[in-house]
Amino acid sequence: MRITKFGHACVRLEHAGTTIVLDPGMFTDREALDGADAVLITHEHPDHYLPDHLLAVDVPVFTIDAVAQRIREDAPAVAERTTVVAPGEELDLGLPVRVVGELHAVIHPELPRFHNSGYVLTAGDARVYHPGDALTAPGEDVDVLLLPVSGPWLKVSETIDFAREVGARRNLAIHDRVHSEAGLGIVDGHLSRFLAPQGLEYVRIADGEDL
Template identity: 40%
Template sequence: MELTHLGHAALLVEVADQRVLIDPGNLSDIEDLRDLTAVVVTHQHKDHCDPDRVPALLAANPQARVLVEPQTAEVLTGAGHGGQTERMATGETVDLGGLTLTPVGELHAVIHPYVPRVGNMGVVLRAEGSPTLFHPGDSLDGEPGEVDLLGVPVNAPWGKVAETIEFVRRVAPSRGVLPIHDGLLNDTGRGMYLGHVKDFGGEGGVEVLDLRGAGPTSL
C-alpha cells in the first residue's frame, strides 16, 4: 500500500492497482490528480468536500467512482454535481478490483449544541497482502474491527485530545496511526498533539507514522 497525505483529511491510497482519494477538502492539495479509481467523501463539510474544486477533480477523472455519504450526495446533487455519485451505506462493502471499501458509522462528532449533526461515514480499506486502513472522517465512535493503520484526526473544533487518545486505544491499530485533520495547526501545536497520541495512545505508546510532506510512502 502506498499512501500520500495531501493535507488535512485528504489521503491518496494506492493499492491493488487502485488509486483512491479520500476527502478532497478545501485545506488539501487535490489539483493535478489523475487516473483515480474512486473518490470517497466521508461527509459534506468543506474541509472534506470542497464544492469549488470537486467538480474540476471529477471532470479530470471521469472514470472514477464517486462514493459518498448519503447527505453529501444530496448536497452535491443540489449543487448540480451529483451525476457521478454513489451513496454509501454503513456495512455494505464496495468492491474496487482487488480492494474492498466498507463504510463505518453514521453521524459526525458533536461540535456544539447549536450546530446540527450531519451524516458521517468512515471507511475501511482492505486488500489482500496489504495493511488494512481505517479513515474515520469526523467521528470517533466507528467500529472498524481489526485494522493495521488508523487515520487519527489530530485537531478539530469538535476534538478533545482525551477523546482522541481513547479512540486510538479502543481501535488499537496493529501498525500505527496516521495523523490527519491537522490543517488548522501550526508546527508547534501539531507536535504537541502528536506527542500526546504517541505517548498515551496505547500501553507503552503507539507508533505515529507522520506522512505530512513525505510524498508517496509505502507501508
Template identity: 35%
Template sequence: MRVTKYEHATLTVHDAGKTLVIDPGSFTAPLGELEQVVGVVITHEHPDHWTPEHLTRILRTFPDAVVYGPAGVVAAASDFDIVGVAPGDTREVGPFRLTFFGGRHALIHESIPVVDNVGVLVNDAFYYPGDSYTVPGGAEVKLLAAPVGAPWLKIGDAMDFVLKVAPRQAFGTHDMTLSVAGRQMGRARLAWAVEQDGGEFLELEVGEAADI
C-alpha cells in the first residue's frame, strides 16, 4: 500500500491497482494521472478539504467511485451522492477497509461553529485524523499523517497527539498555511514525538510517497 502526499491535506492511497483519494481541497492543485479511483473520503466540510471542482473532476473520470463523509459533508455537498459515515463505522471499497473515528472538528474559537469531522483508518495501517486530535483507539498505526499547521493547531497539542498514537512512521500534512521555516520547525517537533516510541518521521514533499 502506497500513501502519497499532495498539497495541504490531500492524500492518495494506492493498493492492488486501485486508488483512494482523501480530502481534495482548495489549496491542492488539480490531481493529475490517477489510477482507478474507487473511493473518496472527505473528513469534513471546510473548503481546504474538498471542493466541487475536485469532486466533479474525479467523478467525471471515475463515475463509480464512492464518496464518503460525515453528516456535515452530506449537507454541504448536496449536489453529489455522498455516503454518510459516523465514528465507529466501517466500510469496504475496492481493496480498502475504512474505519472512521472522532466526530467533531478541533475547536478554532468559540465564535466559530464546530463542524462534523471523521478521522479515517485505512486497512488497519494508515491513519489520518482530519482536523482533529482523535486517537484511533485499539489500532496499531503503521503510518500516520499528522497535521502540522492550522488555525486550530498548537504544536504542543500536535506533539501529544503523535505521542498518543505512537505510529511506526509519521509525516506532516495540513501545512499550506505555514512558511517554509514554520513547516520545518513543526516537522522537527513531530519528529521528536514519533521518535520517543522508536518510530521514524518521513520528510515527505508534494508528490512523494511512503510504502506500508
C-alpha cells in the first residue's frame, strides 16, 4: 500500500493496481489525479472539492448527494460519471470502501451544518480512514487515520481526543493549510506528546511525500 499526501486534505491511495484519490480541492495540484481509478469527495467546501480538477480527467466520482448537486450545477459533464453514496454504504472500487458519517463538524452554532461523509478504505490487511471535516469515529478498527490538524472548526484538544478515540496505530496529518509552519509545529508537539504514551504514531509529511 502507498499513501501520498497531495495538498491539504487530498490523499492518494494505491494498492494492488488500484488508485483512489480523496478530496482533491483548491490546495491540490491537478496532477494528483493522474492515473486515478476513482475519486472520493467528502463534502462541498472548496478545499475538498474543485470542479476544474474533475473536469480535467475522465474518472468516476463518488460522493454524497449535497456534492452531487453542486457538480450538476458546476460541471454537468462530470455529473454523468458521478455516483451518489450514503452513510453505511459499502462500495467496491477495486478496493473495498465504506461510507462513514453524515455531518461536518460544527463551525459555529449559528451556521448551518454541512453534510459530510468520510471513507474507510481497505487495502489488503490495512484499513485507512479519511473523515473529511468531521470528528466521527469510523465504528471499526483502522490502521491509518488521516487526521485533520487545523481548521476554523477545530481545536487541538479535539484533534487529540479524536485520534485517541479512533486508536489508529498511525496518524497522518491532513487539513494543514490553515496554520503557519510555526502553528503546525505547536500542534505536532501536542499530538506527539499525547498520542505516544498510547503507542500511537503521529506524523506530518510534505505535499507529494509518501507515508
